[in-house]
Amino acid sequence: MDGLEEMNEILVLAATNRPDMIDPAVLRPGRFDKILLVNTPTEDGRQQVLEVHTKKMPIGTEKKLFTASEKTALLNDIAKKTEGYTGADLEAVVREAGMLALRESIDSKQVTKKHFEEALKKVKPSVSKSSIDAYKRIEETFLKSAKAALPVENTYLG
Secondary structure (H helix, E strand, O other), X not given: OOOOOOOOOOOOOOOOOOHHHOOHHHHOOOOOOXXXXXXXXXXXXXXXXXXXHOOOOOEEXXXXXXXXXXXXXXXXXXXXXOOOOOHHHHHHHHHHHHHHHHHHOOOOOOXXXXXXXXXXXXXXXXXXXXXXXXXXXXXHXXXXXXXXXXXXXXXXOO
């Protein structure tokens, strides 16, 4: 990475959910062109993730399936309750709700709000508020050090 010999057309792509474990030397200016923080989904994003994972899932009450607007209202309610959940966490909630419906009755025809509420008690968010804040601090520190390494025009250094 220090460039003893010139290398062109090399792309290094890395991902971690533990940026606190990265050696600070790797984050020094000039090592990487970009560092991106991918936050947990917003409420709207969580609802969209839930819609994807429940697309083929029959959702309703014990007596009838929900209409599209009723299903949207339920997913909106779940999205509000799931701050800090990643897309994988939300998928786990949907899967667990489905499993709970089947455990209740192997002949179950739909997943109910009760199943989702029970699933939320079992599946917890994998990213805490303190973790998100720590990730943002790392990103800000990197951005500050990266800007300090940029050459300034009309100076002896630039």
